[in-house]
Amino acid sequence: MQKLVDGIHRFQRELFSQDQQLFETLVEGQSPLALFVTCSDSRIDPSRLTQTRPGELFIQRTAGNIVPPYGSVHGGEAATIEYAVSVLKVRDIVICGHSHCGAMAGLLDPESIEKLPAVKAYLEHAEATRRIVEENYNHLTDPEKRLTLTVEENVLVQLESLRTHPSVAAAIGRGQLKLHGWVYKFETGEVFAYDPDEAQFKPLQDITLPVDAQVRTLPPI
Structure with a gap:
């Protein structure tokens, strides 16, 4: 906890003063570039990953970057x-999974989350992911490759759930919104779209161009 408190003091003492004008303008409202949906995992930092400043990214974090x-x-x-979408009028939504996702590992190994009823219930919103991997990629036995594929399929x-x-749906129909699917490999810094x-x-x-990620399953490995 002390590290967090020390960080607040450093922010107020050093960083806030450097961008004080920016923070003051945020009082007038926000106009983010995109909605960024990602996992709650502490190893992914959306603002640092995208190099965006306060006010530029609207962030939603859930276990396994799940959208019920x-x-x-x-x-x-x-x-x-x-x-x-309706108030801030974002033009893009990114769903960003990441490597070594614990939620996806739990999806593949239901016994590991048997004593976590809330987690187990929430992962039911990724049941289609589990079925796709189980029924279409049963030949893929390498645990690491199987987890990576699960992250991508999810x-x-x-x-599709979004x-x-x-x-x-309405904003896409008007041509005012694009959806993007990303996977971040935190150990290398790579991002795959x-x-x-x-x-x-x-x-x-x-x-090179924005892509409206249409939902399809990946080709067989």
């Missing part, structure tokens, strides 16, 4: 999405 289908949960996820499943939200034309995740630097 509209109406299945009356909670903060749907409210956050609706506000970002991003696509959650993009489309069930009325505000999202889903390319619907090739139905695979490619290094972000190889994708």
Whole structure:
């Protein structure tokens, strides 16, 4: 806890003064560039990863970067999405998974979360991910590759779930919103983006134009 308190003191003493004018303008409101949906995992820092400043990124964090289908949960996820799209008018939504995701590992090994009823219940919103991996990639036995594939497939499943939200569907229909699927490999700093034309995740630097990530399963390995 002391590290957190010391960090606050350093922020107020050093960093705030450097950008005081920026922080003062934030009183007038926010106009973020995108809604960034990612995992609660402490190893991913959306603002640092994207090099964005306060006010530029609207962030939603959930276990396994899960987006429950509209109406299945009356909670903060749907409210956050609706506000970002309908009020803040974000033009892009990114769902970003990450390497070595504990939620996806739990999805693949239900016994490991048997004593975590809340986690187990929440991961039911990724049941389609589990079924896709189990039924379509049963030949993939390497644990690390299987987890990586699960992370990727889950991003696509959650993009499909995101489309069930009325505000999202309407904005896409008007041509005012694009969806993007990313996977961040935190041990190398690489980010992979889903390319619907090739139905695979490619290094972000190889994708030059924004891509509306259409939901498809990955090609067989």
